[in-house]
Amino acid sequence: MDTPSRRGAVRGVVLILVFGLLAPSVVSAMTYDPAESTSLEPGRIESPANGSTVVSVQGYVFEGETNPKKPARLVSVGERGSLEWTYNDSVNGSAWFFDVDPLPNGNLLVSSPRSGSTVIFELDPETRERVWEKEFDMEDTHDVDALGDDRLLIANMREWNESSGESGDRIVVYNRSSDEITWEWYFRDHFPADTDGGYNADWSHVNDVDYIGDGRLLLSPRNFDQALVVDMESGDIVERLGSDDNHEVLKEQHNPDWLVSENGTPTMLVADSGNNRIVEYAKEDGEWAQTWSVGSNTLNWPRDADRLPNGNTLVTDTLNHRVVEITPTGEVVWEYYATWGPYDAERVAYGDESTGPTIRDMNASGTYPITGSANLTAGGSGSIGFVGQVRATFAETPLEEPMNELATKVLHFTPWLRPIWMSPWDLFWAVCAAGVTLVWVGAELVAGRRRIAGFARNVVR
Structure with a gap:
């Protein structure tokens, strides 16, 4: 029987449950000390790097303003993880930083989008001054490469024609x-209009273009789940790794690198972001075969991987806010935490692309898994531990796959919006509290309508 005392008891239980679920985030907010949060700090340094490592940190910008607790910057790190310098953009408004490439003259080529446009510039790392800059009417450009003779290769994503409803995404x-564009290649000329669900303002999300020699380009249309090699003279796609929505091969990848093994085998090293791993594929008998996979136990949205001459791989682990150098068997030998959202990392001495051997050449x-990390809590995220706990909790159960997918989605989207003092678990319990509250309010409204209807019927009688 629905009595006032029973309703009061239920409300009391619900309130206790909601307060209990919110308690972890309240405690975190009250005890949060910004000084204890990793911002720029070395992790495990087992082997010193060969010279400096430069890292581009994307940062978080909302309505044209950079969140001061989630800054965008360039960071130079010494051999043993010492901070050499940082560069924060204060020219032409707040900005993100994406691609950063060491140039032969020792300077850095940088792609820095801001609202509605992209500034590309050459930075002198000694003076931290711009040698030159050019602002392009291109939104959110992730990658630019120097092609020589004062030429730049630009991956022009989000080139949307609203009036015609057609994508102009191009290279x-x-x-x-x-001061002119001398060559263009459009994705719409080589892909059906219904690819990835059809034309939209961010159709291809092409995040990388590399010149790999012999008049060929390596492209990464992230939303198409594939890496392409294009012949510049004919415009033809001459190599293709992956296909749209075939997530077993690639899922929303970033920054593929082209390698050639000692016996001439074409090889691709890819940051397989959506699958939270780094993979390598070799071309065998006309087919691409996976030869290496590392990191699915801990990586969170990795967006760059470069093979170093010593055989190790430098990985940008974006949503764990760190850069790690790992051996072919996944052991961390060098690690640096750089919040908020590192995008690209380059070991300056080796230029901007992979220069090391293939996994096959190393018999590896x-x-x-990735092992040996310091597992620091970068920027208050706690994401490395969160991923591990979710996977351990649901391992070998029917919920293993859906819970791992949920953890991946939570860690992909929430770090940009979650308060810096709140861990993923705090957010999880807070969302649960909100869900309980919504269900309770809905039940109260339904019960209230029933009581009003019952009262009305009694009055009529």
Whole structure:
């Protein structure tokens, strides 16, 4: 029987449950000390790096303003993890930082989007001054490469024609001397309009373009789940790794690198972001075969991987806010935490692309976990521990796959919006509290309507 005392008891239980679920985030907020949060700090340094490592940190910008607790910056790190310098953008408004490439003259080529446009500039790391800059009417450009002779390769994503409802996503060559685009390649000329669900304002999300020699380009249309090699003269796609929605091969990848083994086998090293791993594929008998996978136990949205001459791989682990150098079997030998959202990392001495051997050449093919990390809590995220706890809790149960997928989605989207003092578990319990509250309010409204209807019927009688 629905009595006032029973309703009061239920409300009391619900309130206790909601307060209990909110308690962890309240405690975190009250005890949070910004000084204890990792911002720029070395992790495990087992082997010193060869010279400096430069890291581009994307940061978080909302309505044109950088969140001061989630800054965008360039960071230079010494051999043993010492901070050499930082560069914060204060020219032309708040900005993100994406691609950063060491140039032959020792300077850095940087792609820095801001609201509605992208500034590309050459930075002198000694003076932290811009040698030159050019602002392009291109939104959210993630990658630019120097092609020589004052030419730039630019991955032009989000090129949307609203009036025609057609995507103009493209790759262009821009000549700084003549201030003109001298070559263009459009994705719509080579992919059906219904790819990835059809044309939209962010259709291809092409996040990388590399010149790999012999007049060929390596492209990464992230939303198409594939890496492409394009012949610049013919415009043809001559190599293709992956296919749209075939997530067993690639899922929303970033920054593929082209390698060639000692016996001439074409090889691709890819940050397989959506699958939270780094993978390597070799071309065998006309087919791409996976030869290496590392990190699915801990990586969270990795967006860059470079093979170093010593055989190790430098990985940008974006949503764990760190850069790690790992051996072919996944052991961390160098680690640096750089909040908020590192995008690209380059070991300056080796240029901007992979220069090391393939996994096959090192006889290290296989699948490996990442081990030996300092597992610091970067920027208050706690994401490394969160991923591990979720996987351990639901391992070998029917909920293993859906819970791992849920953890991945939570860690992909929430770090940008979650208060810096709140851990993933705090957010999880807070969301549960909100869910309980909504169900309770809904039940109260339904019960209230029933009581009003019952009272009305009694009055009529």
